[in-house]
Amino acid sequence: MSVDAKIRSITPPELIARKGGEKIACLTAYTTPMARLADRHCDLILVGDSLGMVVHGLPNTLGVTLDMMILHGKAVMRGAARALVVVDLPFGSYEGGPRQAFEASARVMAETGCAAVKLEGGVEMAETVAFLTARGIPVCAHVGLVPQRVQSFGGYKVQGRGAARDRILADAVAMAEAGAFAVVLEKVVEPLAREITQRLPVPTIGIGASPACDGQILVLDDILGVFADFQPKFVRRYAELGTAAEDAIAAYVRDVREGRFPAAEHTFGEKAGAV
Numbered sequence: 001m002s003v004d005a006k007i008r009s010i011t012p013p014e015l016i017a018r019k020g021g022e023k024i025a026c027l028t029a030y031t032t033p034m035a036r037l038a039d040r041h042c043d044l045i046l047v048g049d050s051l052g053m054v055v056h057g058l059p060n061t062l063g064v065t066l067d068m069m070i071l072h073g074k075a076v077m078r079g080a081a082r083a084l085v086v087v088d089l090p091f092g093s094y095e096g097g098p099r100q101a102f103e104a105s106a107r108v109m110a111e112t113g114c115a116a117v118k119l120e121g122g123v124e125m126a127e128t129v130a131f132l133t134a135r136g137i138p139v140c141a142h143v144g145l146v147p148q149r150v151q152s153f154g155g156y157k158v159q160g161r162g163a164a165r166d167r168i169l170a171d172a173v174a175m176a177e178a179g180a181f182a183v184v185l186e187k188v189v190e191p192l193a194r195e196i197t198q199r200l201p202v203p204t205i206g207i208g209a210s211p212a213c214d215g216q217i218l219v220l221d222d223i224l225g226v227f228a229d230f231q232p233k234f235v236r237r238y239a240e241l242g243t244a245a246e247d248a249i250a251a252y253v254r255d256v257r258e259g260r261f262p263a264a265e266h267t268f269g270e271k272a273g274a275v
Helices: 010-015 032-039 066-079 098-112 124-135 147-153 162-178 190-199 240-257
Strands: 022-026 043-049 084-088 117-118 137-146 181-184 204-207 217-221
Touching: 010 032, 010 084, 022 204, 032 043, 032 066, 032 162, 043 066, 043 190, 066 084, 066 098, 084 098, 098 117, 098 124, 117 124, 124 137, 137 162, 162 181, 162 190, 181 190, 190 204
Parallel strands: 022 043, 022 217, 043 084, 084 117, 117 137, 137 181, 181 204, 204 217
Antiparallel strands: none
16 A cells, blocks of 8 residues: 555545634645645645636636546646645536536546535525535635636626625625535635634635635645746745746756757666666
8 A cells, every 4th residue: 555545635524623723724736746745735735727827828717628627636636645635617617507517516526536626606606505515515615706707807806895795795604504615715805804704614715815714725836936927916925936947947958059968977878787
């Protein structure tokens, strides 16, 4: 039995038990190597549909397909042993109703082996979340700024100011009451995110929300400085690996062009056994 096989993954009930206690550390990852790195430290790894922009160069998440999510979900599961892995349901795969959402969720979980799915929406998705959870599919909800509906929001704007406050509060409450084991609060004004966290019986996961949230999530490529097309205000860079990678590539190209690579130690001799 491998070392990884002996490691037991964190479960949704265990995360719920962390409500109000030790903070829940989450990261978004899309590949096996990055999942391995995150798994050593994080409680939850999200295979986010943000992979459309971060990995595939799309302008937003709307072009992401269920097949893409499953492909990356499988990759992340190969690198995760301890963290709870959640896979996003992409745009168009669940909005048609509870049965469509169940079919998409069942396929994602069966083909990737992930522990849960995540979907965006509030009050209008409560029936769907209740349908899924009643049938054994753990759901992480996502309210506030929901990127799949960014067109209707008029851009990636802060949520929860003015009249929108009561709507977002109602969305979060509806998701918890429908059975979601956690609720992501994205780009929600701090006082409202704090209030929601206090009111909900399940953990809140903040991204541009409040330090009072029960957990926090960022995109791994953002904190490492790999994805540099833009940097949201709520992102803290913990490294600048994109710059380091570009420097390494430039050094390699110089060595190739100037004949310094490959050197003798990088080639093979004619005699058997020669290195």
